[in-house]
Amino acid sequence: MIRKLDIISKYSKYFVRNVRNQSTRPMCDTISVCNRNYPTDSWTNITPNILSYQGRNIYMKKNHPLSILRQQIVNYxxxxxVNPKGNAIFSVFDNLAPVVTPEQNFDQLLIPKDHPSRSKSDCYYVNEKHLLRAHTTAHQVDLLKSGLDNYLIVGDVYRRDEINATHFPVFHQIDAVRTLHRDKLFKNNPELEIFETNFKTSPTSFLPIKSSLKCIDQTKQPCHTMEAVKLMEHELKTVLVRLAQTLFGKDIEYRWVDSYFPFTQPSWELEVYWKGEWLELLGSGIMRNEILEAAGIGNTIGWAFGVGLERLAMVLFEIPDIRLFWSNDSGFLNQFKEEDFGKHMKYKPISIYPQCANDLSFWLPDNMGVDDFVGNDFNDVVRDVAGDIVEQVSLIDKFKHPKTGKSSLCFRIVYRHMEKTLTQNEVNEIHSKITTTVEKRFNVKIR
Incomplete structure (x- = not known):
């Protein structure tokens, strides 16, 4: 599932921009992603920096904070x-390739055609027909079609996003699905049904809903009986509360908040009270029946949830900067041990290195206004040139000249290395390269 955290509802804050910035796509006919060549086109916007994170699999490395949480959730x-023989019934998929189609990432999950989350400014597209998954839920229908009814998906996901201590273009999620056929759900009450008597399944109903037709009824989907929904809701909430207690302690205070996701109805977010504030932990809900129909599954109901590993690890281990998860510094990695989970493991700073901040101002082309410039395009250029030494990028000023009508923007770029002190001369050299690249890439004039 997607979050706010990882949640798709965060995109309601966005609006569809008129993307007139020049593309950051490679200047070649093909691009290699996960050892496979893909043709490039006008949709291609993956950068070399993003490709450099593929195959690192930090969520699988023993004693890495993300791996510790992954294993805790899987073990739970x-x-x-378990089945009557005592064997685990949940399958785990932790090495699925991240390249998916728009159908997998959006259409199969009933995400509307006009939803901002589909835009080039929010996703990394290989080309018009492929992209790097924006959430592990992209594999949901394929796994259901394969006959699985209980599974976990763990993997890296990709979103074009702002640059600061809590956001990174590559992060990790765990997604879970559990489905139950009527015979199992009502094994003790065979007279009950999952579906209302006047409901008829229709394969043609598998169509993304329009944004104006959100399923906001938190009672149930029209097709389901109240008995079926309440049984599944009870199991889902019981399972997830116990998961929260496993991670945060048995006395953790929690609450359920109604939410909206295109692929579940009703939907809830689980929040826990942690160190004086409510923390959004995960999103969950009863799976939309259209998804099960499209997978060829009948007389069945399911629930699903998703959680982002980085934010969870930053809270539990008090890790202050999301870039640290990619560090190879032994001083960071040696602080965490799987066997010590639950013993109040807390990140201890290796050292506190000073920040260096430089501003970059430029005039936009004559035919471009400040709202036409896509900030995530700028962020990708910064990442490509400077890599992970950029701690934050923020837009600090917008200006339109009263006489010429020309518009300008000013970005502040904060540099901080996670493993050494940067000199101002080093920063100035990198900043100069960013300036030159921005000037050429976007046809702007530096102020």
């Missing part, structure tokens, strides 16, 4: 759901 599901 292995122990919670």
């Amino acid at each position: 599901f292995y122990k919670t759901f």
Whole structure:
């Protein structure tokens, strides 16, 4: 599932921009992603910097904070759901290739055609027909079609986003699905049904809803009986509260908040009270029946949830900067041990290195206004040139000249290396390269 955290509802804050900036796509006919060549086109916007993170699999490295949480969650599901022989019934998929189609990432999950999350300013497209998954839920229908009814997906996901201590273009999610056929759900009450008697399945109903037709009824989907929904809701909430207690302690205070996702109805977010504030932990809900129909599954109901590993790890281990997860510094990595989970593991700063901040101002082309410039395009250029030494990028000024009508922007770029002190001369050299690249890439004039 997607978050706010990882949640798709965050995109309601966005509006569809008129993307007139020049593309950041490679100047070649093909691009290699996950050892496969893809043709490039006008949609291609993956940068070399983003490609450099593929295959690192930090969420699988023993004693890495993300791997510790991954294993805790997997172990919890292995122990919670077992068959009569005592074997775990949840399958785990942690090496699925991140390249998916728009159908997998959006259409199959009923995400509207006009939803801002589909835009080039929010996703990394390989080409018009492929992109790097924006959430692990992109594999949901394929796994359901393969016959699986209980599974976890773990993997890296990609979003074009702002640059600061809590956002990174590559992060990791765990997604879970559990479905139950009527015979299992009502094994003790065979007279009950999952579907209302006047409901008829229709494969043609598998169409993304329009934004104006959101399923906001938190009671149930029209097709489901109240008995079926309440049983699944009870199991889902019981399982996830116990998961929260496993991670945060048995006395953790929690609450459920109604939410909206295109692929579940009703939907909820689980929040826990942690160190004086409510923390949004995960998104969940009863799976939309259209998704099950499209997978060829009948007389079945399901629930799903998704959680982002980085934000969870930053909270539990008090890690202040999301870039640290990619560090190879032994001083960072040696602080965490899987066997010590639950013993109040807390990140201890290796050292506190000073920040260096430089501003970059430029005039936009004559036919471009400040709202036409896509900030994520600028962020990708900064990442490509400077890599991970950029701690934050923020737009600090917009200006329109009263006489000429020309518009200008000013960005502040904060540099800080995670493993050494940067000199101002080093920063100035990198900043100069960013300036030159921005000037050429976007046809702007430096102020």
